[in-house]
Amino acid sequence: QVQLVESGGGLVQAGGSLRLSCAASGRTFSSYDMGWFRQAPGKEREFVAAVTSGSGGSTAYTYSVKGRFTISRDNAKNMVYLQMNSLKPEDTAVYYCAAKITILPLNTRKYDYWGQGTQVTVSS
Numbered sequence: 164q165v166q167l168v169e170s171g172g173g174l175v176q177a178g179g180s181l182r183l184s185c186a187a188s189g190r191t192f193s194s195y196d197m198g199w200f201r202q203a204p205g206k207e208r209e210f211v212a213a214v215t216s217g218s219g220g221s222t223a224y225t226y227s228v229k230g231r232f233t234i235s236r237d238n239a240k241n242m243v244y245l246q247m248n249s250l251k252p253e254d255t256a257v258y259y260c261a262a263k264i265t266i267l268p269l270n271t272r273k274y275d276y277w278g279q280g281t282q283v284t285v286s287s
Contacts, residue, residue, distance in 0.1 A: 167187050169259065195275075
């Protein structure tokens with residue numbers, strides 16, 4: 164069982180930056196692939212970024228955030244981060260942290276555990 168708590172959301176102007184954090188409980192954090200998803204009003208939840216288990220040697224990003232967002236993990240602290248730069252109004256959404264232990268691809272929606280989300284609002 165893994166519990167996830169996101170933080171770091173807020174209101175930022177277009178072009179600005181935010182860093183989201185996700186704190187995970189449990190002694191087996193390093194065994195999980197970790198991902199970030201987002202859901203804008205009236206839209207389905209979508210994949211944003213993910214990092215593989217262990218040392219996090221592989222990452223994946225949705226096309227719209229490549230070059231702007233960076234996912235990372237710190238297994239010693241049971242943390243995963245999403246650094247978001249050059250933010251755009253269309254990045255406005257509730258951002259969710261998720262964990263999975265399955266062998267499904269990083270950009271699958273079938274993650275096993277989810278946080279409650281943190282709101283990110285980008286003003287134009």
